[in-house]
Amino acid sequence: MTDAAKRTPLYDLHVELGGKMVDFAGWEMPVQYPMGIMGEHSHTRAKAGLFDVSHMGQVILRGADAASKLETLVPSALTTLKEGKARYTFFTNDDGGIMDDLIVANAGDHLFVVVNASMRHQDIPHMAKHLDGIEVTEIFDRALIAVQGPAAEHVVGDLCPAAREMSFMQTMEAEIMGVDCRISRLGYTGEDGFEISIPEAKAIAICRAFLAHEDCEPVGLGARDSLRLESGLCLYGNDIDNDTSPVEASLTWAMQKRRREEGGFPGAARIQRELAEGTARKLVGIKPTGRAPARAGVEVQDLDGTVIGTITSGGFGPSVGAPVAMGYVATDFSTPGQKINLIIRGKAQPAEIAALPFVPQNYKR
Known part of the structure; x- marks a missing residue:
């Protein structure tokens, strides 16, 4: 643990619950609890x-035309985002690569934006520099938690009945135990669930109340990663980065038709060209045939020994009951069922291209 590692408002609760704390993006975070990664994954x-x-990073954007100004930095439609709705998007750079992915919510009189921990130092100055006339405020006095899984509606709904009526990608302000919170029905596990922004002073009390529900257990970073991997969700810095385009990463669904056609965002020329002509490589699911997981950086070869790609995320999928991975391969080899080899510890191990996600997503539409 580094001296500079920061602590979230829930740090004391993590320690009390037996969380194994590690340094993650400069924060002391629980990688697992006594239940263990496999148990936490399966419970979720x-x-x-x-x-x-x-x-x-939690950020509030205030000012006239905030949505249209933010739209100049991302390839998604924000001016048509209705109040009470949230949208997944990403900042692109001038070369059409992905600077970071984020969630933007229309909160009525402001936009509520959540950016990745490791990229907040980049994203917040980026918005402040380019959003002329918009007040960009990072929030430091609120915790952010996620309650994920098929029982999440009951866990959250027992304390906040209005949450039961929400559907996927809806957001609202509501009271939990008399405290004003922002609740969004979304998450990054592939399961139904909520992300909830809570005033720091009340965060531990509200989390204790959620954990008092018989169906709810604390889950750490380890299971969060295996859950998102099984669900085919990209991790910034692994599966998407400054050199990766949204088209290569199969994120075309996050770019609405008007934005794909009009452009007007950084790197639009490359992205529009790739939409029209295709890409040389593509993000795919990969299933090793054996029991050895293929980690990030593992080389992918065709059956003749030619290098065709690289693993970007990999591990054991507890719900799949076998190793799973994601990575980029030459487009000619991206068809599900295609046989390939993975070079693990210097030896070729058989695998095949698989459709994503490995586990069906379970959002409440």
Whole structure:
């Protein structure tokens, strides 16, 4: 643990619950609890898990035309985002690569933005520099938690009945135990669930109340990663980065038709060209045939020994019951069922291209 590592408002609760604390993006975060990564993963798929995501950056944008100005930095449609709705998007650079992915919510008189912990030092100055006339305020006095899993509606709904009526990607302000919170029905596990921004002073009390529900257990970073990997969700810095385009990463769905056609965002020329002509490589699911997981950086070869790509995320999928991975391969080799080899510890191990996600996503539409 470094001297500079920061602590979230839930740090004391993590320690009390037996969380194994590690340094993650400069924050002391629980990688697992006594239940263990496998147990926490399976519990979230079956019932509900509570995650601390307070290390992520929470930002409020205020000012006239905030949505249209933010739209100049991302390839998604924000001016048509209705009040009470949220949208996944990403900042692109001038070369059409992805600077970071983020969630933008229309909160009525402002936009509520959540950016990745490791990129907040980049994203917030980026918005402040380019959003002329918009007040960019990072929030430091609120925790951010996620309650994820098929029982999440009951865990959250028992304390906030209005949450039961929300659908996927809806957001609202509501009271939990008399405290004003922002609740968004979304998350990054592939399961139904909520992300909730809570005033720091009340965060531990509200989390204790959620954890008092018989279906809810605390979950750490380890299971959060295996859950998102099984669900085919990209991790910034692994599966997407400054050199990766949204088209290569199969994120075309996050760019609405008007934005794809009009452009008007950084790197639009490359992205529009790739939409029209295709890409040389593509993000795919990969299933090793054996039991050895393929980690990030593992080389992918065709059956003749030619290098065709690289693993970007990989590990054991507890719900799949086998190793799973994601990575980029030459487009000619991206068809599900295609046989390939993975070079693990110097030896070729058989694998095949698989459709994503490995586990069906379970959002409440």
